Amino acid sequence: xxxxxxxxxxxxxxxxxxxxxxxxxxxxxxxxxxxxxxxxxxxxxxxxxxxxxxxxxxxxxxxxxxxxxxxxxxxxxxxxxxxxxxxxxxxxxxxxxxxxxxxxxxxxxxxxxxxxxxxxxxxxxxxxxxxxxxxxxxxxxxxxxxxxxxxxxxxxxxxxxxxxxxxxxxxxxxxxxxxxxxxxxxxxxxxxxxxxx
Numbered sequence: 001x002x003x004x005x006x007x008x009x010x011x012x013x014x015x016x017x018x019x020x021x022x023x024x025x026x027x028x029x030x031x032x033x034x035x036x037x038x039x040x041x042x043x044x045x046x047x048x049x050x051x052x053x054x055x056x057x058x059x060x061x062x063x064x065x066x067x068x069x070x071x072x073x074x075x076x077x078x079x080x081x082x083x084x085x086x087x088x089x090x091x092x093x094x095x096x097x098x099x100x101x102x103x104x105x106x107x108x109x110x111x112x113x114x115x116x117x118x119x120x121x122x123x124x125x126x127x128x129x130x131x132x133x134x135x136x137x138x139x140x141x142x143x144x145x146x147x148x149x150x151x152x153x154x155x156x157x158x159x160x161x162x163x164x165x166x167x168x169x170x171x172x173x174x175x176x177x178x179x180x181x182x183x184x185x186x187x188x189x190x191x192x193x194x195x196x197x
Contacts, residue, residue: 028184035092070105103161119176
């Protein structure tokens with residue numbers, strides 16, 4: 001059941017494979033527009049770091065490169081949104097939905113999707129970016145075997161999501177292989193076209 005407080009929320013799902021630059025672009029969008037930024041990955045990692053029983057269960061799932069259950073992710077996102085909706089009605093939800101049911105359940109139980117911002121980049125570029133990040137990130141999932149598994153999982157699960165929202169005219173596709181500033185320039189043009197501010 002959607003919370004009445006979240007009716008005014010304008011949700012922007014931010015999709016792109018691991019290493020597509022979603023997080024970096026979200027930081028730039030937040031700095032310019034003041035939107036709330038929620039990363040399902042960050043919410044999950046925070047839960048893992050809390051050391052709670054749910055966090056320990058999540059860690060085991062994430063280390064295998066598998067997807068965490070829909071109910072857990074929805075609950076984490078909804079709780080975070082309720083704390084932030086009075087600050088700004090715009091939410092960038094980074095790395096979500098990862099499969100179609102997540103999107104349809106989110107819209108039924110939390111809030112509608114205003115638009116999907118999809119950062120497209122080749123698999124090879126994503127792999128190289130993640131390996132480079134892995135040199136300094138300390139993240140357990142930034143190694144070549146896990147990266148390849150994550151890329152396969154992303155592709156198979158996300159294509160139906162993009163198609164579903166594209167059929168509704170809600171997808172903004174951005175070629176994310178350029179520099180950070182070039183990609184952000186395209187994002188700003190697209191937001192201006194759709195009067196997202």
